[in-house]
Amino acid sequence: MKTIAWFALSLSLAAGPALAxxxxxxxxxxxxxxxxxxxxxQCDAExxxxxxxxxxxxxxxxxxxSWGGEDERATLYRLFCMLGAYNVVHAYVLKPESGEFSLxxxxxxxxxxxxxxxxxxxxxxxxxxEVTGFLTAATQVNSDFDPDTNTLSSFAKWxxxxxxxxxxxxxxxxxxxxxxxxxxxxxxxxNL
Numbered sequence: 411m412k413t414i415a416w417f418a419l420s421l422s423l424a425a426g427p428a429l430a431x432x433x434x435x436x437x438x439x440x441x442x443x444x445x446x447x448x449x450x451x452q453c454d455a456e457x458x459x460x461x462x463x464x465x466x467x468x469x470x471x472x473x474x475x476s477w478g479g480e481d482e483r484a485t486l487y488r489l490f491c492m493l494g495a496y497n498v499v500h501a502y503v504l505k506p507e508s509g510e511f512s513l514x515x516x517x518x519x520x521x522x523x524x525x526x527x528x529x530x531x532x533x534x535x536x537x538x539x540e541v542t543g544f545l546t547a548a549t550q551v552n553s554d555f556d557p558d559t560n561t562l563s564s565f566a567k568w569x570x571x572x573x574x575x576x577x578x579x580x581x582x583x584x585x586x587x588x589x590x591x592x593x594x595x596x597x598x599x600x601n602l
Contacts, residue, residue, distance in 0.1 A: 438466050441487035441503040444511040449548055453491035453501055464490040464498065469555055471504075476584050483507040484585065486514075488555060496570040497551045502562070506585065515546040516562075516580055517589045523596040531601035532574070539594060550578075562587060573599045 446453055457464050469486045484506045491499040502514035519541045526534040551566035560582045568574040576594045580587035 434468070437485070437505075438468050438487060441468070441505065441511055442466055442489050445487075445489050445491075445501045445503050445513060448513045449491070449501060452549065453489075453499075454493075457490045458493055464493070466490055469557065471557070471560065471582060473560060473582055473584065482585060484509075486555060486582075488553075491549050496567050496572070499549045499551050500553050501549050502553075502587075504585065513548055514587055515548055516550060516578070516587055517544055518547055518578055519543070519592055520545050521594065523594075525596075532596070532598040533601050535597065539596060561590070568596075569598070571598075571600045573597075573601075 446455060457466070466487065466489045469488065470483070471486045472481045472483045474481055484504050487503040487505070489501045489503060491501045493499075503511050504514050505511050520543045522540045522542050524536040524540075525532050526536050550562065550564040553562060553564040555562045561579055562582070563577070563579045565577045566575060568576070574596055576592070578592040579590050581590050582588075
């Protein structure tokens with residue numbers, strides 16, 4: 411019998427801004443330098459060669475402040491961090507219209523997965539995954555920003571087949587990315 415375990419935190423999502431042009435090369439380079447300094451040893455200093463298209467990008471974003479008033483505007487920089495066999499990692503930097511760079515941190519649950527005794531194929535769980543707390547992550551795996559919903563999503567494969575994974579969604583609100591959903595599938599179905 412196929413077992414699938416998951417958990418989700420689900421909240422409503424709102425519409426968001428449109429994608430801007432590439433942005434200024436100098437600003438992107440400055441955002442990249444800022445991220446590399448903030449994450450020493452966690453990101454590759456150079457992007458992959460010509461065989462890959464992992465260009466750093468600048469995205470114009472805006473949001474309606476929860477306290478009212480005019481829309482706030484900023485630039486979100488999606489910066490290549492590292493490449494694995496089946497996952498690409500990005501760091502994100504946000505710069506308000508009249509502010510300084512800040513590294514974006516993403517809340518996400520920490521969890522415990524207990525596989526059934528003797529299950530060396532990781533296909534059966536003793537119990538559903540347990541949320542053990544929350545942490546923040548400075549990078550996201552296989553991530554993308556959707557300007558129509560002002561949301562950033564990630565999909566981290568636990569192995570190349572993608573049959574076990576973790577996925578999250580964060581919405582930009584008041585200049586912060588707020589966790590709106592997080593799911594995992596810890597069962598390696600291809601082993602069945």
